[in-house]
Amino acid sequence: MKREARILPEIVVVGSLNLDLVARVPRRPLPGETVLGSALEQHPGGKGANQAVAAARLGARVAMVGAVGADGFGDALLASLRRDGVETRWVERRAGSGTGVALITVDDQAENSIIVIPGANGLVDPEQVARATPAIRAARVMLLQLEIPLPAVMAAARLGREHGLTVLLDPAPAPPPDRPLPPELLAxxxxxxxxxxxxxxxTGLPVNPDDPRPVAEALLRRGARRALIKLGARGAYLLGPEGEFRHPGFRVDAVDTTAAGDAFAGGLAAALHRGMPAGEALTWGCAAGALAATRPGAQEAMPMRDEFEGFLRERSASP
Structure with missing residues (x-):
């Protein structure tokens, strides 16, 4: 068995680890409807773990902070992270809870619907985040999502700010209207x-993909330093102190968009930890997301560094 890496991370991810159970269906069912699927697949996932693998495969040293159950699912998720060189010493085992699970349906148009059962992810707390201070202090970039309890996310963001990290917040899953994100977290x-x-x-505003600036401005008014809106196949839009950037996205034959957003986050983080300017980092995010959508699964879909760099060279050379 491959020995667990012991690294000083450049990127630290504080977030979720899930086992993904993926059902392939011709179309997603309507309420009360039964649809026959063609396959059931099992993949390592969770937004946090996916983003950690995405960044690691692009050449960054990455540490994961999170929790799994003391069960076979947890064993599989830790082994998957270690195979990609992700440091897992700050992933804690919770004997009283099962590992998180995501139930995913993917249709013939490569669109997905996801139900997440948090399991041990729901037990991550500020005290555990504090125990991971050595990883946070060493890193340059932090990746956060909302699949672990908000107090843990807040604690991580505060530590990231305290130690001078570039903090990336992927606000997914979206908070319900009656529990909006605190402005402090956005700030x-x-x-x-x-x-x-x-x-x-x-924001309470619909996004016009042709002109997402009003929604980005609303996010800045709520406290965000930079608002980056992912637009799927249309690319992404960024508004912040450096100005306004728009990437049209890369045309690919999409197979499964389940982890495209997580690949985007990993690509963005990998670029920022290298010191790339915001516009170039946006391109890296779009390229990683596009490549991940061309294959099934979550962590398995994340592009390797050689493939990613070849894709960028090829697309930049295209007329």
Missing amino acids: LADYVTPNESEAAAL
């Missing part, structure tokens, strides 16, 4: 990176 993040539905949930 602690250097980049807030919702997709269209999450941006609408955060």
